[in-house]
Amino acid sequence: MRTILSATSHSLFQEQTLDRGKRERTRSALLDSAISVFASKGFEATRITDITEHAGVANGTFYNYYRDKQEILNDVAIGLAVEIVRRINDELADTINAIVRVVTATARVLEVARQEPEWIDVLLSSIPIVPELQSQVVRYLRQDLQMGLEQGYFHIEVDLLLVNQMLALLSTAILLDRKISKETTRRTCEAHLRLLGLPPVRAARQVEKALSGLQ
Amino acid sequence: MRTILSATSHSLFQEQTLDRGKRERTRSALLDSAISVFASKGFEATRITDITEHAGVANGTFYNYYRDKQEILNDVAIGLAVEIVRRINDELADTINAIVRVVTATARVLEVARQEPEWIDVLLSSIPIVPELQSQVVRYLRQDLQMGLEQGYFHIEVDLLLVNQMLALLSTAILLDRKISKETTRRTCEAHLRLLGLPPVRAARQVEKALSGLQ
Amino acid sequence: MRTILSATSHSLFQEQTLDRGKRERTRSALLDSAISVFASKGFEATRITDITEHAGVANGTFYNYYRDKQEILNDVAIGLAVEIVRRINDELADTINAIVRVVTATARVLEVARQEPEWIDVLLSSIPIVPELQSQVVRYLRQDLQMGLEQGYFHIEVDLLLVNQMLALLSTAILLDRKISKETTRRTCEAHLRLLGLPPVRAARQVEKALSGLQ
Amino acid sequence: MRTILSATSHSLFQEQTLDRGKRERTRSALLDSAISVFASKGFEATRITDITEHAGVANGTFYNYYRDKQEILNDVAIGLAVEIVRRINDELADTINAIVRVVTATARVLEVARQEPEWIDVLLSSIPIVPELQSQVVRYLRQDLQMGLEQGYFHIEVDLLLVNQMLALLSTAILLDRKISKETTRRTCEAHLRLLGLPPVRAARQVEKALSGLQ
DNA sequence: GATGAATGAGTATTCATTCAT
């Protein structure tokens, strides 16, 4: 099992296509470039040539793969989401307690945000722009929340609003503290549990316990 | 006392300058126009001519007042913030209970969001772009939060992270339910109180009570 | 007789109209402003508002007096030429030797260039743009040159080319040494006499003599 | 040896790049175009689209090669200077008499001015705008002047002022008589020699001799 | 497939000029 800690490749897509044909390698170069450039300049401000220059290909090459910026953003965002979800799922495979699952997932996302800030920058800013992404995230989170309800831990209506509230708390943490200190992680996890209906003291205790078990 | 409910002018700035000279009237036309256009197309996508056309002036006129989009956004955002804070302050003048203050303020912002969706759209999307705005909001909110701590209601560290978490919950409500149903208002207020450290049941009761007192 | 040395007013036109009506005073303010601005930014680069701002009047006021930049330049250039010619003529009234007249005139123009650099800047750069100016200068210079021929000093064809050559030498001095050192003055006078056909040694002697008599 | 008389190509740059790649051919088209347009409208008055239209390319193409007008002017001016100097140097290779060198160079520049008026227009008007150019010209002229001093012909201080005086006389000739009659050439050469300290009669004789040897 | 030169629509910005006050 690939663990999160070992994974700090800065080229998500290249890594996956080293073996495949030239076409796939060029596509990956574009995708990885897009992550970097979107992260540093923002989606609106990046020009096609920013991506191609960073990828070391001619500007015309872009159009052999994508129609426009939006299209490559979709690929980038989905690719990032899949990778991050994969990492978390790997680790949570055997965890059945919903509280632990929520805290672990939150902490792990923040962990990725610390190690690969570009990924999370792009991913979070993509959510409002890439419709498909939103539904993916919702479907994923809802499972754990539902589980928490059934286990009697959470007291809240599980719906789109809730999921978005949790995402918003996550984004807030990342935007405010790019280094993602332990403190920020703890407070974000606690905020999640409070929101889900745990009394404050209990939320604190559970977060303490779950985080200490993570490393 | 001017109440929020009676106020639904759609021209925040024009209204204030009907009596003053031509220069101020044109400036207000541009400001009101900017609100509309920023709200409908977003800041990045609006062109200067969108603003001037909507205001019914020539494109060159814009530059008699502002150097660029960013500069008019600053004026717009600060103007909106001042107006909204004024409305809420009017109503909260005599309220000393921090919980009631927080719930009322939250509900009132959502009320404005329902009646003047453009205002809140622009205001919220301005926060990351207009540095001055962030500090204004923080200063304002911190007072009530501090009061809640002293009254023994809240159990949380009052800092920049907290303020941003609350703003993020507010934004989430508005983005997800532009109509701002009573349900959305209630859940957002509850989320705020939960985040601030009230046990879920108590939070629900307090929100119920405070909102029913509002009309 | 007004002497050159006493004259260092920086407002050629204002000075002449202090007594006349408001209209003339505004016009003079525009003219003096135009000199300053043309001198510092050049004719092409100056905008109407540069002139009006410098004059302390509203931009629209300009059009009460002039149709465009070219028109005010004409007035400015002619006014400057008249003033400079007047000063030199005052001094040369009793001088009958053509060599002394040429050397004195040259030295005096350079003297003005030193004391009122803006005047000469504008005047010289106006020559190619203000047709009337060229013919004025030619008519003026030709007299002394003709006199020198008759006195047997000069050996050269007196025509447009010669006059322009002399002007070009004058401009060169001013452009290269804005401070107009004594050395620059001497060399320019000598260049003039050499061009007019005096043998080098004689030219040097005459310049020496004429300049020493000037102050 | 390529003679001046045979050379009347009107496309200085195109001619040099017919064989190279497309990029260089387009660049040359822009350069040649710039010469024509600068010559006919003057630097200030030419718009980028004047250059691109004349070159038969789209306006955007300009910016693939140059950032602005000034940048292409630099290239144009240096290119012209190099070409003209090359032509004169070719011819003067074996001439050791400084007087003959000066007269020949002067006459040849005027010859170019007659055959390629645009070149000289642009070149002369570039001198004040392109700093590099001035120093190039100075370095070039100074050699011959120094030689004349050593040969005992010239009596003058060789410095920046002198070089600029000679350039000014050259410009005057071109501006006043675009056709560059023999008369204009003769008088300009004589003016140069007089300025350099030859007695008038001797100057006339030397010019007569040198010019008659030229064709 | 990759290249990169060429394109030209889109937009910002300036500034001379007008004209109601």
Added chain:
DNA sequence: AATGAATGAATACTCATTCAT
């Protein structure tokens, strides 16, 4: 006469997109 806000034509410049090589 003076004002100065409004105008809009003129122009620079960017950049997504095309396409011949």
